[in-house]
Amino acid sequence: MTSISLFAPARVGALDLKNRIAMAPMTRSRGTDERVPKPVVAQYYAQRSGAGLIVSEGVGISPGSFGFPNVPGIFSDAQVQGWRGVTDCLRGTGTRFFMQLWHVGRVSHPDNLPPGVQPCAPSALAAGRDVVTRNGPRPASLPHALETDEVWAVVRDYAQAARRAIEAGCDGVEIHAANGYLPAQFLHESTNLRTDEWGGSIEKRARFTVEVARACAQAVGPDRVGVRLSPFSAFNGASSADEPAVYEQLLAQLAPLGLAYLHVVTMEVAGHMTRQADAAGEPDVVGFARQRWPGVLIAAGGYDRAKAEHDLNAGRADVVAFGRDYVGNPDLPERLAHGWPLVERRMADWYGPDAKGYTDYRSYAATSATDAATEVAQESK
Ligand SMILES: Cc1cc2nc3c(=O)[nH]c(=O)nc-3n(C[C@H](O)[C@H](O)[C@H](O)COP(=O)(O)O)c2cc1C
Numbered sequence: 001m002t003s004i005s006l007f008a009p010a011r012v013g014a015l016d017l018k019n020r021i022a023m024a025p026m027t028r029s030r031g032t033d034e035r036v037p038k039p040v041v042a043q044y045y046a047q048r049s050g051a052g053l054i055v056s057e058g059v060g061i062s063p064g065s066f067g068f069p070n071v072p073g074i075f076s077d078a079q080v081q082g083w084r085g086v087t088d089c090l091r092g093t094g095t096r097f098f099m100q101l102w103h104v105g106r107v108s109h110p111d112n113l114p115p116g117v118q119p120c121a122p123s124a125l126a127a128g129r130d131v132v133t134r135n136g137p138r139p140a141s142l143p144h145a146l147e148t149d150e151v152w153a154v155v156r157d158y159a160q161a162a163r164r165a166i167e168a169g170c171d172g173v174e175i176h177a178a179n180g181y182l183p184a185q186f187l188h189e190s191t192n193l194r195t196d197e198w199g200g201s202i203e204k205r206a207r208f209t210v211e212v213a214r215a216c217a218q219a220v221g222p223d224r225v226g227v228r229l230s231p232f233s234a235f236n237g238a239s240s241a242d243e244p245a246v247y248e249q250l251l252a253q254l255a256p257l258g259l260a261y262l263h264v265v266t267m268e269v270a271g272h273m274t275r276q277a278d279a280a281g282e283p284d285v286v287g288f289a290r291q292r293w294p295g296v297l298i299a300a301g302g303y304d305r306a307k308a309e310h311d312l313n314a315g316r317a318d319v320v321a322f323g324r325d326y327v328g329n330p331d332l333p334e335r336l337a338h339g340w341p342l343v344e345r346r347m348a349d350w351y352g353p354d355a356k357g358y359t360d361y362r363s364y365a366a367t368s369a370t371d372a373a374t375e376v377a378q379e380s381k
Contacts, residue, residue, distance in 0.1 A: 004312040006305060007337060010052065010319055012296050013223030013260025015171055017052030017319065018094045020312060021333050024300045024323035025055040025100040025174065025228070026272075029352035031072035035060060036082040041072070042089040043359045047330035049093035053298075053319060055228075055263070056086075058102030058176050061161035062154070063114045067104030067181075069134045070352055074099060074161045080168045087169030098172040098226060099165040101158055101216070105182030106143035106191070107236055109133050119143040120150070121185050122192040122199060122208075128237055132351070148196045151208065154182070159215035162225070172224035175212055178265055180236025183209040184229075187246060188238040202240075206250040213257055222258040226298070230265040232283045244288070251292040261296040263321065264289045268302030272324070272350070286316050305336045331363035340364045 010017045030038050045054055060066045060073035073079050083099070090097050106121035111133035113119065121143035130137040146154065162173045177183035185191040186208035192199045199205055209227070216225045231247045240246045254262070267282040269275055286299045299311055300321035308320035326332050327350065328343035335342060341364075349357020362370075 003309070006308055006312065006320065007333070010296075012053065012096070012319065013172065013226075014221065015096050015223075015260070017096060019050075019052040019333060020308075020319045021051050021336070022053040022055060022298055022300075022319050022321035023048050023051040023326045023332075024321040025057055025176070026323055026327065026350075027057045027068065027071060028350065028358060029068060029070040030354070030358060031070045033070070034076075034078060035066070035071065035073040036076075036078045037072040037086060038082075039085065040355050040359055041082075042086045045086050045097070046089040046093070047359060047361075048326055048332070049090055049095040050331060050333040051095055051326075053096045053098065053321075054090075055174050055226075055321065056097065056099045056170075058100045058181075059083075059161075059165075061101050061103050062157040064117045064120065065103040065157070065182075066112050067108040067119075068132055068351070069112060071102070074101070074164050074168065075157075080164050083165070083168035083170070091169075096171045097169075098174045099168075099170045100174045100176050100228070101161050101165070102176045103154065103158070103182040105185045107131060107140055107181060108143075109138045109141050111135050111138060120146050120154075121182070122146065122151075122194055125191060125193070127180075145194075148198065151198050155208070155211050155215050158212045159219040162216040162219045166220050166224070172226065172260055173216055173220065174226040174228055174263060175209070175216060176228055177209045177212075178228045178230035178235075179233065179271055180238035183212060184236070184238040187240075187250065189240045191238045202242075202246050202249045203253070206246070206253050209250060210253045210257075213254055213259060217257055217259065223260050225257075225259050226261040226263055227254060227259060228263040228265070229289075231285050231288060232267060233265065233270060235270055244283075247288065248292060251289070255292075255294055259295065261298050261319070262289060262293045263298040263300065266299065266301030269323075274302065286311060290316050327357075328361045329364075330361055331365070335364050338364075 108119035127140035299317035
Protein backbone atom coordinates (compact mmCIF):
# COMPACT_ATOMS: atom_id res chain seq x y z
CA MET A 1 0.00 0.00 0.00
CA THR A 2 1.38 3.43 -0.88
CA SER A 3 1.38 5.72 2.06
CA ILE A 4 0.41 9.37 1.98
CA SER A 5 3.10 11.58 3.40
CA LEU A 6 2.55 14.93 5.07
CA PHE A 7 4.99 16.18 2.47
CA ALA A 8 2.99 15.08 -0.57
CA PRO A 9 1.13 17.75 -2.55
CA ALA A 10 -2.63 18.17 -2.33
CA ARG A 11 -5.37 19.91 -4.25
CA VAL A 12 -7.64 22.23 -2.26
CA GLY A 13 -10.41 24.02 -4.14
CA ALA A 14 -8.80 26.02 -6.92
CA LEU A 15 -5.32 25.59 -5.50
CA ASP A 16 -2.43 23.15 -5.40
CA LEU A 17 -0.74 22.83 -2.01
CA LYS A 18 2.96 21.96 -1.97
CA ASN A 19 2.43 19.74 1.07
CA ARG A 20 -0.35 18.65 3.45
CA ILE A 21 0.79 20.78 6.35
CA ALA A 22 -1.34 23.78 7.26
CA MET A 23 -0.54 26.45 9.79
CA ALA A 24 -3.65 26.75 11.98
CA PRO A 25 -5.21 30.17 12.51
CA MET A 26 -3.72 31.88 15.56
CA THR A 27 -4.57 35.26 17.00
CA ARG A 28 -1.29 37.00 17.81
CA SER A 29 -2.53 40.57 18.42
CA ARG A 30 0.15 42.36 16.39
CA GLY A 31 -2.20 44.91 14.82
CA THR A 32 -1.95 48.66 15.43
CA ASP A 33 -4.62 50.46 17.48
CA GLU A 34 -6.27 51.15 14.08
CA ARG A 35 -6.26 47.37 13.58
CA VAL A 36 -3.80 47.37 10.68
CA PRO A 37 -1.29 44.48 10.71
CA LYS A 38 2.11 45.84 11.80
CA PRO A 39 5.04 45.27 9.37
CA VAL A 40 6.34 42.46 11.64
CA VAL A 41 3.25 40.40 10.70
CA ALA A 42 4.58 39.97 7.14
CA GLN A 43 7.90 38.72 8.49
CA TYR A 44 6.13 36.27 10.83
CA TYR A 45 4.11 34.62 8.07
CA ALA A 46 7.05 34.65 5.61
CA GLN A 47 9.12 32.74 8.20
CA ARG A 48 6.40 30.06 8.23
CA SER A 49 6.00 29.75 4.47
CA GLY A 50 7.14 26.11 4.46
CA ALA A 51 3.49 25.22 5.09
CA GLY A 52 1.38 24.20 2.11
CA LEU A 53 -1.40 26.38 3.51
CA ILE A 54 -1.33 29.20 6.03
CA VAL A 55 -4.64 30.16 7.60
CA SER A 56 -4.23 33.63 9.04
CA GLU A 57 -5.16 34.64 12.53
CA GLY A 58 -8.82 35.61 12.94
CA VAL A 59 -9.31 38.98 11.18
CA GLY A 60 -12.21 41.30 12.03
CA ILE A 61 -14.76 41.73 9.24
CA SER A 62 -16.18 45.06 10.44
CA PRO A 63 -15.57 47.69 13.14
CA GLY A 64 -18.12 45.97 15.40
CA SER A 65 -16.69 42.46 15.01
CA PHE A 66 -13.81 42.57 17.50
CA GLY A 67 -13.43 40.96 20.91
CA PHE A 68 -9.77 41.59 21.67
CA PRO A 69 -7.30 44.50 21.36
CA ASN A 70 -4.89 44.76 18.43
CA VAL A 71 -6.55 42.06 16.36
CA PRO A 72 -6.27 43.26 12.76
CA GLY A 73 -9.23 43.87 10.44
CA ILE A 74 -10.04 43.74 6.73
CA PHE A 75 -12.52 46.53 6.03
CA SER A 76 -10.47 49.74 5.65
CA ASP A 77 -8.11 50.69 2.81
CA ALA A 78 -5.21 50.88 5.29
CA GLN A 79 -5.93 47.31 6.44
CA VAL A 80 -6.03 46.03 2.84
CA GLN A 81 -2.66 47.74 2.28
CA GLY A 82 -1.29 46.17 5.45
CA TRP A 83 -2.36 42.69 4.37
CA ARG A 84 -0.95 43.30 0.91
CA GLY A 85 2.40 43.69 2.64
CA VAL A 86 1.92 40.16 4.01
CA THR A 87 0.85 38.52 0.76
CA ASP A 88 3.65 40.32 -1.16
CA CYS A 89 6.17 38.69 1.19
CA LEU A 90 4.64 35.26 0.54
CA ARG A 91 4.66 35.54 -3.24
CA GLY A 92 7.09 33.04 -4.75
CA THR A 93 7.17 30.83 -1.66
CA GLY A 94 4.46 28.51 -3.02
CA THR A 95 2.50 28.66 0.24
CA ARG A 96 -1.21 29.42 -0.01
CA PHE A 97 -2.67 32.07 2.30
CA PHE A 98 -6.30 32.03 3.42
CA MET A 99 -7.53 34.82 5.67
CA GLN A 100 -9.72 33.74 8.56
CA LEU A 101 -12.81 35.98 8.75
CA TRP A 102 -13.88 36.60 12.34
CA HIS A 103 -16.85 38.14 14.12
CA VAL A 104 -16.85 37.42 17.85
CA GLY A 105 -20.50 38.32 18.48
CA ARG A 106 -21.17 38.42 22.21
CA VAL A 107 -17.60 37.58 23.30
CA SER A 108 -16.70 41.26 23.61
CA HIS A 109 -16.90 44.49 25.55
CA PRO A 110 -17.46 48.10 24.37
CA ASP A 111 -13.81 48.88 25.24
CA ASN A 112 -12.85 46.72 22.24
CA LEU A 113 -15.32 48.42 19.89
CA PRO A 114 -15.65 51.90 18.36
CA PRO A 115 -17.32 54.53 20.60
CA GLY A 116 -21.04 53.89 21.04
CA VAL A 117 -20.97 50.37 19.54
CA GLN A 118 -22.29 47.47 21.63
CA PRO A 119 -21.41 43.81 21.12
CA CYS A 120 -24.14 42.04 19.15
CA ALA A 121 -25.39 38.46 19.05
CA PRO A 122 -28.40 36.39 17.96
CA SER A 123 -29.94 36.84 21.44
CA ALA A 124 -29.36 39.09 24.45
CA LEU A 125 -27.46 36.50 26.51
CA ALA A 126 -24.11 37.40 28.07
CA ALA A 127 -21.11 35.14 27.45
CA GLY A 128 -20.38 34.72 31.16
CA ARG A 129 -16.62 35.11 30.83
CA ASP A 130 -14.06 37.87 31.03
CA VAL A 131 -12.61 39.33 27.87
CA VAL A 132 -9.27 41.08 27.52
CA THR A 133 -9.55 44.80 26.83
CA ARG A 134 -6.93 47.55 26.68
CA ASN A 135 -8.10 48.45 30.19
CA GLY A 136 -7.59 44.92 31.52
CA PRO A 137 -10.02 42.01 31.80
CA ARG A 138 -13.73 42.92 31.80
CA PRO A 139 -16.85 40.73 31.99
CA ALA A 140 -18.24 40.21 28.47
CA SER A 141 -21.20 42.61 28.04
CA LEU A 142 -24.84 41.82 27.54
CA PRO A 143 -25.08 41.89 23.73
CA HIS A 144 -27.63 43.66 21.59
CA ALA A 145 -29.87 41.05 19.87
CA LEU A 146 -29.57 41.68 16.12
CA GLU A 147 -32.77 42.67 14.30
CA THR A 148 -33.70 40.42 11.37
CA ASP A 149 -32.42 42.86 8.74
CA GLU A 150 -29.30 43.64 10.80
CA VAL A 151 -28.38 39.97 10.44
CA TRP A 152 -28.37 40.35 6.65
CA ALA A 153 -26.12 43.40 7.02
CA VAL A 154 -23.60 41.24 8.93
CA VAL A 155 -23.80 38.59 6.19
CA ARG A 156 -22.96 41.33 3.67
CA ASP A 157 -20.02 42.44 5.86
CA TYR A 158 -18.55 38.93 5.55
CA ALA A 159 -18.89 39.01 1.76
CA GLN A 160 -17.29 42.45 1.58
CA ALA A 161 -14.45 41.27 3.85
CA ALA A 162 -13.92 38.27 1.53
CA ARG A 163 -13.67 40.61 -1.47
CA ARG A 164 -11.20 42.82 0.35
CA ALA A 165 -9.12 39.79 1.38
CA ILE A 166 -8.77 38.79 -2.27
CA GLU A 167 -7.97 42.43 -3.14
CA ALA A 168 -5.19 42.21 -0.53
CA GLY A 169 -3.71 39.23 -2.39
CA CYS A 170 -5.07 36.34 -0.29
CA ASP A 171 -5.77 33.02 -2.04
CA GLY A 172 -9.04 32.60 -0.18
CA VAL A 173 -10.92 33.06 3.07
CA GLU A 174 -11.87 30.78 5.93
CA ILE A 175 -15.08 31.52 7.82
CA HIS A 176 -14.43 31.20 11.55
CA ALA A 177 -17.52 29.26 12.62
CA ALA A 178 -15.71 27.45 15.47
CA ASN A 179 -15.17 28.13 19.17
CA GLY A 180 -18.45 29.81 20.07
CA TYR A 181 -18.10 33.04 18.08
CA LEU A 182 -20.92 34.63 16.06
CA PRO A 183 -21.72 31.82 13.58
CA ALA A 184 -21.61 29.25 16.42
CA GLN A 185 -23.80 31.54 18.54
CA PHE A 186 -26.45 31.34 15.82
CA LEU A 187 -25.99 27.58 15.48
CA HIS A 188 -26.56 26.56 19.08
CA GLU A 189 -29.64 26.51 21.24
CA SER A 190 -27.81 27.83 24.32
CA THR A 191 -27.06 31.11 22.53
CA ASN A 192 -29.90 31.45 20.01
CA LEU A 193 -33.43 31.97 21.34
CA ARG A 194 -34.75 33.59 18.15
CA THR A 195 -38.08 32.80 16.58
CA ASP A 196 -37.55 34.55 13.22
CA GLU A 197 -35.92 33.12 10.10
CA TRP A 198 -32.58 32.86 11.99
CA GLY A 199 -33.68 30.59 14.83
CA GLY A 200 -36.19 28.12 16.17
CA SER A 201 -35.28 24.92 14.32
CA ILE A 202 -31.81 23.44 13.81
CA GLU A 203 -32.12 24.28 10.12
CA LYS A 204 -32.83 27.93 10.85
CA ARG A 205 -30.03 28.13 13.43
CA ALA A 206 -27.61 26.70 10.85
CA ARG A 207 -28.77 29.24 8.31
CA PHE A 208 -26.45 32.06 9.38
CA THR A 209 -23.29 30.04 8.73
CA VAL A 210 -24.75 28.78 5.45
CA GLU A 211 -25.76 32.27 4.26
CA VAL A 212 -22.34 33.65 5.20
CA ALA A 213 -20.63 30.84 3.27
CA ARG A 214 -22.96 31.37 0.31
CA ALA A 215 -22.39 35.14 0.29
CA CYS A 216 -18.60 34.71 0.45
CA ALA A 217 -18.74 32.04 -2.27
CA GLN A 218 -20.73 34.39 -4.49
CA ALA A 219 -18.25 37.19 -3.77
CA VAL A 220 -14.97 35.36 -4.44
CA GLY A 221 -15.84 31.88 -5.77
CA PRO A 222 -16.73 28.77 -3.74
CA ASP A 223 -13.31 27.21 -4.35
CA ARG A 224 -11.74 30.09 -2.42
CA VAL A 225 -13.90 29.69 0.69
CA GLY A 226 -13.36 27.30 3.60
CA VAL A 227 -15.30 26.90 6.86
CA ARG A 228 -13.88 26.09 10.30
CA LEU A 229 -16.00 24.26 12.91
CA SER A 230 -15.38 22.86 16.39
CA PRO A 231 -18.17 20.29 16.76
CA PHE A 232 -19.11 19.14 20.27
CA SER A 233 -16.73 21.62 21.93
CA ALA A 234 -19.25 23.85 23.77
CA PHE A 235 -16.50 26.47 23.74
CA ASN A 236 -17.56 29.98 24.85
CA GLY A 237 -20.83 28.48 26.07
CA ALA A 238 -22.29 27.73 22.61
CA SER A 239 -23.79 24.24 22.69
CA SER A 240 -26.89 22.21 21.93
CA ALA A 241 -28.41 19.16 23.55
CA ASP A 242 -28.23 17.22 20.28
CA GLU A 243 -24.88 18.23 18.82
CA PRO A 244 -24.64 15.37 16.26
CA ALA A 245 -27.99 16.41 14.78
CA VAL A 246 -26.89 20.06 14.68
CA TYR A 247 -23.64 19.37 12.84
CA GLU A 248 -25.24 16.76 10.59
CA GLN A 249 -27.75 19.40 9.46
CA LEU A 250 -25.15 22.13 9.08
CA LEU A 251 -22.86 19.94 6.97
CA ALA A 252 -25.79 18.82 4.82
CA GLN A 253 -26.64 22.48 4.15
CA LEU A 254 -23.01 23.48 3.47
CA ALA A 255 -22.07 20.51 1.25
CA PRO A 256 -23.90 21.63 -1.92
CA LEU A 257 -22.03 24.95 -1.95
CA GLY A 258 -18.87 23.27 -3.33
CA LEU A 259 -16.52 25.03 -0.91
CA ALA A 260 -12.72 24.67 -0.94
CA TYR A 261 -12.60 22.81 2.35
CA LEU A 262 -14.01 22.05 5.76
CA HIS A 263 -11.63 22.53 8.68
CA VAL A 264 -12.49 20.82 11.97
CA VAL A 265 -10.95 21.03 15.42
CA THR A 266 -10.70 17.83 17.48
CA MET A 267 -11.86 17.46 21.07
CA GLU A 268 -8.22 17.35 22.21
CA VAL A 269 -8.20 21.11 22.50
CA ALA A 270 -10.44 23.83 23.84
CA GLY A 271 -9.53 27.04 22.01
CA HIS A 272 -5.78 27.33 22.53
CA MET A 273 -5.40 24.78 25.36
CA THR A 274 -5.12 21.01 25.60
CA ARG A 275 -8.33 19.69 27.13
CA GLN A 276 -8.69 17.18 29.92
CA ALA A 277 -10.12 14.10 28.17
CA ASP A 278 -13.56 12.99 29.30
CA ALA A 279 -13.27 9.58 30.96
CA ALA A 280 -16.50 8.52 29.25
CA GLY A 281 -14.80 8.84 25.84
CA GLU A 282 -14.65 11.60 23.27
CA PRO A 283 -16.63 11.99 20.07
CA ASP A 284 -14.42 11.40 17.03
CA VAL A 285 -14.81 14.80 15.37
CA VAL A 286 -12.63 14.00 12.36
CA GLY A 287 -14.41 10.70 11.63
CA PHE A 288 -17.80 12.37 12.08
CA ALA A 289 -16.90 15.13 9.63
CA ARG A 290 -15.32 12.76 7.10
CA GLN A 291 -18.49 10.69 6.86
CA ARG A 292 -20.61 13.75 6.20
CA TRP A 293 -18.37 16.01 4.11
CA PRO A 294 -17.86 15.25 0.42
CA GLY A 295 -14.89 17.57 -0.10
CA VAL A 296 -11.43 18.35 1.27
CA LEU A 297 -11.13 17.95 5.04
CA ILE A 298 -8.51 19.70 7.19
CA ALA A 299 -8.07 18.38 10.73
CA ALA A 300 -6.53 20.34 13.62
CA GLY A 301 -6.02 19.90 17.33
CA GLY A 302 -3.28 17.96 19.11
CA TYR A 303 -1.46 16.60 16.05
CA ASP A 304 2.14 15.46 15.80
CA ARG A 305 3.70 13.88 12.71
CA ALA A 306 2.74 10.29 13.59
CA LYS A 307 -0.88 11.13 14.31
CA ALA A 308 -1.09 13.32 11.23
CA GLU A 309 0.24 10.59 8.93
CA HIS A 310 -2.02 8.05 10.58
CA ASP A 311 -5.07 10.19 9.78
CA LEU A 312 -3.91 10.92 6.23
CA ASN A 313 -3.29 7.23 5.55
CA ALA A 314 -6.54 6.13 7.11
CA GLY A 315 -8.30 8.51 4.72
CA ARG A 316 -9.62 10.48 7.66
CA ALA A 317 -8.18 13.85 6.61
CA ASP A 318 -6.54 15.40 3.54
CA VAL A 319 -4.48 18.11 5.24
CA VAL A 320 -3.44 18.51 8.89
CA ALA A 321 -3.14 21.87 10.63
CA PHE A 322 -0.63 22.59 13.39
CA GLY A 323 -1.14 25.50 15.77
CA ARG A 324 0.92 25.86 18.93
CA ASP A 325 3.95 24.09 17.45
CA TYR A 326 4.06 26.68 14.69
CA VAL A 327 4.56 29.52 17.20
CA GLY A 328 8.09 28.55 18.21
CA ASN A 329 9.09 26.50 15.16
CA PRO A 330 8.92 28.65 12.04
CA ASP A 331 10.52 25.76 10.10
CA LEU A 332 8.03 23.19 11.42
CA PRO A 333 7.79 21.13 8.17
CA GLU A 334 11.58 20.66 8.09
CA ARG A 335 11.64 19.74 11.78
CA LEU A 336 8.87 17.18 11.25
CA ALA A 337 10.57 15.79 8.14
CA HIS A 338 13.92 15.27 9.89
CA GLY A 339 12.64 14.42 13.35
CA TRP A 340 14.43 17.48 14.76
CA PRO A 341 13.35 18.60 18.23
CA LEU A 342 10.62 21.19 18.67
CA VAL A 343 11.02 24.32 20.77
CA GLU A 344 9.15 24.22 24.06
CA ARG A 345 5.78 26.02 23.99
CA ARG A 346 5.80 29.37 25.76
CA MET A 347 2.48 31.18 26.17
CA ALA A 348 3.90 34.44 27.53
CA ASP A 349 4.09 36.29 24.19
CA TRP A 350 1.23 34.64 22.34
CA TYR A 351 -0.94 37.76 22.37
CA GLY A 352 1.46 40.56 21.57
CA PRO A 353 2.68 43.12 21.51
CA ASP A 354 5.82 42.95 19.33
CA ALA A 355 8.58 40.84 17.78
CA LYS A 356 9.47 39.13 21.05
CA GLY A 357 8.13 35.59 21.04
CA TYR A 358 6.84 36.25 17.52
CA THR A 359 9.55 36.61 14.89
CA ASP A 360 12.58 35.89 17.07
CA TYR A 361 12.32 32.09 16.93
CA ARG A 362 15.02 30.61 14.72
CA SER A 363 15.02 27.68 12.36
CA TYR A 364 16.67 24.49 13.61
CA ALA A 365 19.43 24.88 11.01
CA ALA A 366 20.20 28.41 12.23
CA THR A 367 20.12 27.30 15.87
CA SER A 368 22.50 24.40 15.33
CA ALA A 369 24.86 26.54 13.22
CA THR A 370 24.99 29.11 16.05
CA ASP A 371 25.50 26.37 18.65
CA ALA A 372 28.36 24.90 16.58
CA ALA A 373 29.98 28.34 16.21
CA THR A 374 29.66 28.92 19.97
CA GLU A 375 31.27 25.55 20.68
CA VAL A 376 34.17 26.33 18.31
CA ALA A 377 34.61 29.76 19.92
CA GLN A 378 34.64 28.20 23.40
CA GLU A 379 37.08 25.46 22.39
CA SER A 380 39.52 28.00 20.93
CA LYS A 381 39.57 30.11 24.13
C1 LIG B 1 -2.21 31.68 20.43
C2 LIG B 1 -3.38 30.98 19.77
C3 LIG B 1 -4.32 31.72 19.10
C4 LIG B 1 -5.39 31.10 18.45
N1 LIG B 1 -6.26 31.86 17.70
C5 LIG B 1 -7.18 31.25 16.91
C6 LIG B 1 -7.93 32.00 15.96
O1 LIG B 1 -7.76 33.21 15.78
N2 LIG B 1 -8.86 31.31 15.23
C7 LIG B 1 -9.08 29.97 15.38
O2 LIG B 1 -9.92 29.40 14.69
N3 LIG B 1 -8.35 29.24 16.25
C8 LIG B 1 -7.39 29.84 16.99
N4 LIG B 1 -6.59 29.08 17.82
C9 LIG B 1 -6.74 27.61 17.84
C10 LIG B 1 -5.76 26.94 16.84
O3 LIG B 1 -6.10 27.25 15.51
C11 LIG B 1 -5.77 25.39 16.98
O4 LIG B 1 -7.06 24.90 16.71
C12 LIG B 1 -5.33 24.94 18.36
O5 LIG B 1 -4.12 25.58 18.75
C13 LIG B 1 -5.12 23.42 18.40
O6 LIG B 1 -4.11 23.00 17.51
P1 LIG B 1 -2.66 22.55 18.09
O7 LIG B 1 -2.92 21.41 19.04
O8 LIG B 1 -1.87 22.13 16.88
O9 LIG B 1 -2.08 23.75 18.78
C14 LIG B 1 -5.53 29.69 18.50
C15 LIG B 1 -4.58 28.95 19.22
C16 LIG B 1 -3.50 29.56 19.83
C17 LIG B 1 -2.47 28.73 20.53
